[in-house]
Amino acid sequence: MPRMLPMSSKLGFGVGQVGEGITGVVFGTFLLFYYNQVVGISAALTGVALAISLACDAISDPLAGSISDRFRSRWGRRHPFMAGSAIPLALCIVALFNPPADMPDLFYFGWLVVFAVLARLFLTLYHVPHMALGAEMAHDYTDRTRVFSYSQLFGTLGGAGFSFAMLTLFFPTTADVSHGMLNAAGYPSFAAVAAVGIVISIGLCVWGTKREIPHLPTWNVEYERLSPQRLWREIVTALGSHSYRMLIFGLLGGQLILGIEGTFMIYIYVHFWELSTEAMRWLSPVMLLGVPISAAITPYLTQRMEKRTILILFSTWIVLNTNILILLRLFTDILPKNGDPALFYVLLACSLVTGLVAPAIMITFNSMFADIADELELRTGGRQEGIIFSARSFGFKASAALATILGGIVLDLVGFPKGAEAGQVSADILFRLGIVAAPATIIIGLANLLFFAAYRLNRAKLAEIKAELNQRRAGAAAAAS
Numbered sequence: 001m002p003r004m005l006p007m008s009s010k011l012g013f014g015v016g017q018v019g020e021g022i023t024g025v026v027f028g029t030f031l032l033f034y035y036n037q038v039v040g041i042s043a044a045l046t047g048v049a050l051a052i053s054l055a056c057d058a059i060s061d062p063l064a065g066s067i068s069d070r071f072r073s074r075w076g077r078r079h080p081f082m083a084g085s086a087i088p089l090a091l092c093i094v095a096l097f098n099p100p101a102d103m104p105d106l107f108y109f110g111w112l113v114v115f116a117v118l119a120r121l122f123l124t125l126y127h128v129p130h131m132a133l134g135a136e137m138a139h140d141y142t143d144r145t146r147v148f149s150y151s152q153l154f155g156t157l158g159g160a161g162f163s164f165a166m167l168t169l170f171f172p173t174t175a176d177v178s179h180g181m182l183n184a185a186g187y188p189s190f191a192a193v194a195a196v197g198i199v200i201s202i203g204l205c206v207w208g209t210k211r212e213i214p215h216l217p218t219w220n221v222e223y224e225r226l227s228p229q230r231l232w233r234e235i236v237t238a239l240g241s242h243s244y245r246m247l248i249f250g251l252l253g254g255q256l257i258l259g260i261e262g263t264f265m266i267y268i269y270v271h272f273w274e275l276s277t278e279a280m281r282w283l284s285p286v287m288l289l290g291v292p293i294s295a296a297i298t299p300y301l302t303q304r305m306e307k308r309t310i311l312i313l314f315s316t317w318i319v320l321n322t323n324i325l326i327l328l329r330l331f332t333d334i335l336p337k338n339g340d341p342a343l344f345y346v347l348l349a350c351s352l353v354t355g356l357v358a359p360a361i362m363i364t365f366n367s368m369f370a371d372i373a374d375e376l377e378l379r380t381g382g383r384q385e386g387i388i389f390s391a392r393s394f395g396f397k398a399s400a401a402l403a404t405i406l407g408g409i410v411l412d413l414v415g416f417p418k419g420a421e422a423g424q425v426s427a428d429i430l431f432r433l434g435i436v437a438a439p440a441t442i443i444i445g446l447a448n449l450l451f452f453a454a455y456r457l458n459r460a461k462l463a464e465i466k467a468e469l470n471q472r473r474a475g476a477a478a479a480a481s
Contacts, residue, residue: 005137005147005212012208013137014150016082016130019089019201021159022194023123026093027116028262029163030190032408034097035112038184040418041105047263047408049109053116058398060121064128065390066231069383070224076213077386078129078136079206085126086202090195092119097191126202128393132385133209135370136216141462145302148366152359153295160284160291160355162197166190167281179270179422180277217383234387237380243457244372244388250451251365251395254315257445259403260410264437267416268326271425272434273347274338283351290355298360302367308455311364314357315452319445321357322350326438330431365392371457374465378472410436 027050035046064081071077095115099108134151138144170186173179180186224230239245269275269283301310325346328334336342369392373385414432417425 016205263407
């Protein structure tokens, strides 16, 4: 009978996701908008800068995974990297939103590249060991889903709550600016609060999970110098799993779509739907209403359904959710006009659906990656959670880098103006933006689900793998004694 994790360890692991949620809001919502609409450099140039940071970060993911997999210390394989990343990450976030004034665009481009690269590097040194730790702590098919349910719950609550608080405190609509997000004075304080939240979150995670260190699996592998050959061999070994490849390919496609959507989303809210800051700030809290339900029901569903089925059903739902509204606005008169409270309530309903569905997708994803660690151990004899989750992280970031470039280029191609005032963008430009944002996303997103349909590692197969691993470990223990 596998050891079930105590609640305190699940909570400790989960609270660590708050820092990642805050960082996700910083990069996904505020950073591109700040440098394009407030600092005033082009969307394409900003997109290239952020894509460079993501590309460098993606390269660092396998390195962090391989190093932490083989690391040995009295504090385990993962905790030293997690603890050491907190303060440097926080300082980089502060620097991103405090560039020197009155400098040329090329300087701001370089400033953004340097500190975005460093921020994402330190985030990797936390993220990859943190995800690997979750896979190591839980051993049961359903308990793994419970562990990642806590991390998804805290991450989503932290990110959405942080977004709501920042919009309320630092970006209210005033007589001086047409939209609160254009208030340059709010960004330094926003960055400082983000930095403090990141440090507290990571610190609580390290402290809350340290009791699990004696129970974590180890990999007693002979020392081998870090080299490109070693790293490539470990990655190829992990990709030898058909199910792992299908998850990675599906992840690449899905994140590319979501990344492009994320680049457009704040433009859609501010200019397409013409929501004020006071209205926008409620989208995240309403989404939060669905998150606890999603985190609670996903383990329940895992007990009764295959994880692959859950992933496909909920991914279909999320692809269609908000994009249907954009299509309805573009081609029909069904929706209420901008400024009508009824439209705001429709958008709130979509946000609630996102809160119900999106966390379940990520919980299931992470749980499936944890299952693959057992499959690889059976095949290779090694515990490579770090490599497994680093490739997952690489997939997120590489596709997000491409999405950021494409998103910035598309904004320039549709002729979206820099520093545009709310309500002043032409209808033709908004129509072109909507066409890119919705129909393409739906078509590509639904086609991408074919990768998930090809995933093979089900409950019965994993039970067989567990039984073989237990026999192998028992034999090794007997031989050692």
